[in-house]
Amino acid sequence: MGIRFENVGIAVRDLEATIAFFTDLGLSVLGRDTVSGEWADTAVGLDGNHAKIAMLQTPDGHGRIELFEYLHPEAIETEPTLPHEIGMHRVAFSVDDLDAALAVAARHGCHPLRGVATYGDVYRLTYVRGPSGIIVMLAEALQQG
Template sequence: MGTRFENVGIAVRDLEATIAFFTDLGLSVLGRDTVSGEWADTAVGLDGNHTNIAMLQTPDGGGRIELFEYIQPEAIETEPTRPNEIGMHRVAFSVDNLDEALAIAARHGCYPLRGVATYGDVYQLTYVRGPSGIIVMLAEELKKG
């Protein structure tokens, strides 16, 4: 059986703000759509499923995020996840310049949970609380070869 990674799906409260955050970090929008109908109800397991979606891709083409904003049924607000909770944890990106990435995040009102750490002599990294409470790890490789 062949298996390949396709994308990570994230429900958001404000699709436009979330797209702006991720595109400012360097991702590009591959496409946008509004989906609904019996096929969507069946696939997602929600009656009356109606969402606006956007598919974003990393600059290297290796990763995709599908963002969706619910029109129907009404989105359910939850507390933002914490790093030690079971379930979807975070999305992670390697960046060329961590300081620049943090400045971009700050322009969107998104800041590190605690600060920037250094993992050995390999990475500088941090977890940022992104739009809709998404935890985003940003990491810059220290020894670029």
């Protein structure tokens, strides 16, 4: 089973201001979209999920972050995480075989929050609750390239 690091997702209050910050640091915007619908609800495990998103990449092409601003449901403000607190939104990985990856996750007691979704003809994907409550996205490309 192959696996590689894909990106880290960060929910933000103001997408444009956050993009400006990261692009000023040297990242580039790879793309933007607005996501919603049944596939998004299933993948994320949140009914009515509707968000503006932007994918940013480091100059070397190896690191990516996905920023998202929730349009619905309304975002919940929390205190910033301290360095010694456990948790973050999620980490994402591309896998060659989603079913094999889910079998590995299940051996550790980790299962999809809702199920496996299909994003257009691009990915089969799901979120699982991983160790220490970390949300892990696993995605298999539908078209190999």
